[in-house]
Amino acid sequence: MKRQRVLAVTAASAIATALTLGTAGTPASAEILDAKAAEARAELTGKVAPGLVEELADTFGITESEAYDRLAVEAVAADLLEEVPDSIEDSYAGLWIAEDADEIFVATTDASDTNELRAEGATPVLVEHDLAALEAAASTLDRLAVDGHFGHYIDLAANTLVIEAADVEAADAVVAASGVDPALITVETGADAPEPYYVRGGDAYIVENSWRCSVGFAVRRGSTPGFVTAGHCGSAGDQVTSGQAAPGTFQASVFPGSDRAWVAVGASEPLYNQVNMYSGTRYVYNANQAAVGSSICRSGSTTGWHCGTVQAFNQTVYYAEGTVRGLTRTNVCAEPGDSGGSFITGNSAQGMTSGGSGNCSSGGTTYFQPIGPALSAWSLTLVTS
Incomplete structure (x- = not known):
């Protein structure tokens, strides 16, 4: 470059x-x-x-x-x-x-x-x-x-x-x-031109029996359990039909502009304040924002667990599907199917994987949607216990 x-x-x-x-x-x-x-x-x-x-x-x-x-x-x-x-x-x-x-x-x-x-x-x-x-x-x-x-x-x-x-x-x-x-x-x-990490099929969660994305973090809206993920993974009304995550329905989704969504699951489904590290689990205790230069790790259903640093706030990205603003830039790698997955620093939830360029063989740039706007826009509470 x-x-x-x-x-x-x-x-x-x-x-x-x-x-x-x-x-x-x-x-x-x-x-x-x-x-x-x-x-x-x-x-x-x-x-x-x-x-x-x-x-x-x-x-x-x-x-x-x-x-x-x-x-x-x-x-x-x-x-x-x-x-x-x-x-x-x-x-x-x-x-x-x-x-x-x-x-x-x-x-x-x-x-x-x-x-x-x-x-x-x-x-x-x-x-x-x-x-x-x-x-x-x-x-x-x-x-x-x-x-x-x-x-x-x-x-x-x-x-x-x-x-x-x-x-x-x-x-x-x-x-x-x-x-x-x-x-x-x-x-x-x-x-390389950035693109959303669209799905290839596999585990994590499957939307409408067709494409795969990754869970961000467990949340609640009042007594309704669910999870946050990337907006480009599904539109309001789309069904989560299979995968590791509980079945559910997209309640709200924003993409482009932002890249955030939340999915409601069944009332009896258990929620955990954990992120799958693919070699264990990481607990989530809060959503305190990490500074530029901080270490950060990402979990996704295609490439698993990878770490790097926060490079910049408020990145604007022009995807082919439209402009997304307010993303955070990192040097953590990711690949299609990792979309929506967790970005976390220590035990603090940071956001959900959006897209980027490169891959986990040669490295690359990945952007994530900060979790704060999703929580505030839809009155969601992050599950921390």
Whole structure:
């Protein structure tokens, strides 16, 4: 995949400034982060799901002790993700975890924010564009439909809005039609066109005796039991006729626009706060959102259990069937039939598999529909016990 700036002004100069600032603040920030992480690690004792530490160690090539350290830093990042955007307001440009999970970066357009950020244990990064400006540009692109435009997302670390396109010509057409300042944009070309992970037949659940998808998470609406899944897996009224999941009926479904649905099952069917890891089970205790850079795992009926990291929030994807907004981007692999399956960080439900590109042999990009909009839109309660 080839990435390039639309203008000669490149991300390199901004990143150099950011790293200079970040390095200057690292010692004080590191001490505070270490203290917060130590507290978070102590709270994790006895609460980490069986097998989770081993999974993280295998996925990231780290020791079990380092896996605990990573979980602790991710917990601190989740707290800062709630607090920092309101604290520095208009200058906020995003938060992410370092690749080695030993630092939490917070980008800002105002150098006067740096002391406050260091005091929170974050490494400040001075950038040119605030997050609101990038999100506004992304919103403008949401209204476009250009052949060869596969989607777009905000790369926090590069402080840019990335357009994914089949080629430079398609990307140029998007930029020209949008009227967005090219200085905000980076273009990625050469990616495969994303597509929903439609079904091939098999286990998990079968819709109308015809196609297969995967269960997301067990939910209830009042006293009615059911589960959430991907919207492209079925329309309201479609029947879940067989498979590992209990038979039921799609009650509501949104696709495109979003990619969410919920299925009601029989009143006597048992619901479990578990995700099938295909080598055991993972318990679900809440739906706390994980920060960009956090570890995340996915379960699906085609490829089973795979892990990676969260790369970006609010990805817009242009499937052939229509535009889907508000997805979360990951580097976890997936394949057709994994659609609707669970994305989970630790014991926190994150969302349901939507689609992507690549496969689990060569790797790829997968997007998921965050679970929150489904729960709130349809007054659903996540099963956590």
